[in-house]
Amino acid sequence: MPTRRGFLTSLLAASTLPALSWADAGSPAYLGAAKGASGRFSLIGLGADASRRFAVPLPGRGHAAAAHPSAPEAVAFARRPGTFALVIDCAAGHVAHRLEAPEGRHFYGHGAFVAGGTILCTTENDMGSGAGRIGLWSRPDGYRRIGEVATHGIGPHDLLRLSGDVLAVANGGIRTHPDTGREKLNLDTMAPSLSYLTPEGELLDQVTLDPELHKNSIRHLAAAADGTVAFAMQWQGEAMAPVPLLGLHRRGSAPRLLAADDGEQIAMQGYAGSVAISWDGARVGITSPRGGRLHVFGRADGACTILRRPDICGLAPSADGFTATDGMGGVLRVTDRLAPLAADPGTAWDNHLIAIG
Template sequence: MTTRRGFMASLLAASTLPRLSWADAGSPAYLGAAKDASGAYALIGLDDSGQALFRIALPERGHAATAHPSAPEAVAFARRPGTFALVIDCASGRLSHRLDAPEGRHFYGHGVFVAEGNVLCTPENHIESGTGRIGLWSRPEGYRRIGEIETGGIGPHDILRLEGDVLAVANGGIRTHPESGREKLNIATMRPSLTYLTPEGEILEEVVLDPDLHKNSIRHLAQGPDGTVAFAMQWQGDVMDPVPLLGLHRRGGRPRLLSADLAEQLAMEGYAGSVAMSGDGRFAAITSPRGGRVHRFDTESGACHVVRRSDVCGLAPAAEGFTATDGLGGVLRVTDGAEPLAAHEGLAWDNHLVPIHV
């Protein structure tokens, strides 16, 4: 477990770090992992028009990254169940640190910074027990691991930092074990949840779906300007059951689940790959690479606008609407329709497009 002393030590050590900004890396708007035609993997910085600003090689397939809130630094995570994460100086293109999950742990492909960017939080699986943990790493101390906390659930896939350093965690509810690869070991008894907790490990609130939706794994998170958390789900039951795949939640309230019409819900094949909220909070959207769909919902009325795009998955807010990426190298702007922004020939974008907020 961590202590307040560990956080204070990280803050003190931070005063000695050099002060670079994302402008030193070309002021990218997004980070995305991709595979090129040769089979090589890379982390790529994009501007808001979808053009590449930098490309940094990765040794294996990346899932997502987290961007430091001010320094031009990204942590790229291996695809679940990965055991390493790479800290990359995006200004120089240099690998500065490699984080290895402690024995008996693996990462889930996501992370977030708290404590003014001085502590990295990494969702992890405690393999022996199956319980979710958040690893805590001190950036000013060369990413020394300073503790861990429990998430109150199984399979903590994604994580957000909310106002006041409150953490929102998507406990997917699915137990896995590296010896079984990506096999899901507890579908009949899974219990997904959205939990809110402090970096010291105090659980502030837990949101659990109705029992008939206990197979709806809460996987990915996004937040709106008013503190609303949007969560994307992946259904582990019969894909012919048209269950909701997007939820909205405000702390202290009940979750609100949104669905498209029957045909569109079926087209999603029970799988939402990414989620984002627009900068003004008016819209929330999810993608399905399996269904080739973007579903954009009005957060007040619940009305759904559909964009069809083959193998679309990455999604992030833009100045107007959303930016999305697909497995064919495409970058597009999603508003009332889909506007192509860029085509990166030979690239296959991976699951997520990470916005850089500065």
């Protein structure tokens, strides 16, 4: 477990770092990993208008990235289960550091910064026990690992920083091991949860699903300004079950699950790929690349707008709704319909679109 002294040391060291900003990398609004026409992979910065501000090569397929809150720096994670993550200097256009998971650990594809951007938190698996861990890395010390804390669950995938440096962690409940690739090792006993932690490891709150939904893996997260967390799920049970794939939660309350009609839920094929809440907090959306669907729900009334697009997955808030990406090179504006912002058939966008700021 990290010590308070470790956090204070990182904060002090941060004062000596150069004060570059995202403007030095072209002021991107979003980060996304993609495969190009050449078959090579990159981390790409996009403006709000979908113009490309930079592209930095990656050695393999990326999954998601953690954007530093002020410096032009991002941590790109390998598709899980992976054992490395790359710190990208987005202004200079090169890899600044390579993070290796400690022996007996692997990354789950997501991370977040806390303590004013001085500490990187990474979701990890303890391969021996299957228990979830959050790795802690000091940016001012060249991303030196300074400790880890428990997530109080199995298979932590996504995590978010909330106000007050509270971490929301999606414990998917699924145990994996790099020796078996992406094989799911405990489906009959899986128990997903949403945990709220301090970076020092104190469990503040935890939400679990009803027993009949214990195979609904909590995977990805988004947060509103009022502290509401949206969680997207992936069903691991029988294929055609019309289960809800979206939940909303605020600490101290019960979760609220949202769903479209049964036919639409079945069309999602049990798979929500990304989730986002609009900047004004009024709408929340989930995508399904398998179902070619984007469901946008009103938070107040739960009314669902259904939009269709093959292989749509990446989703992030924008000034007038959302921005989405797909596996065919499309970048889309989402209001009550889909409108193209950019199209590059040679590009296959990966699962997530990360908003900066």
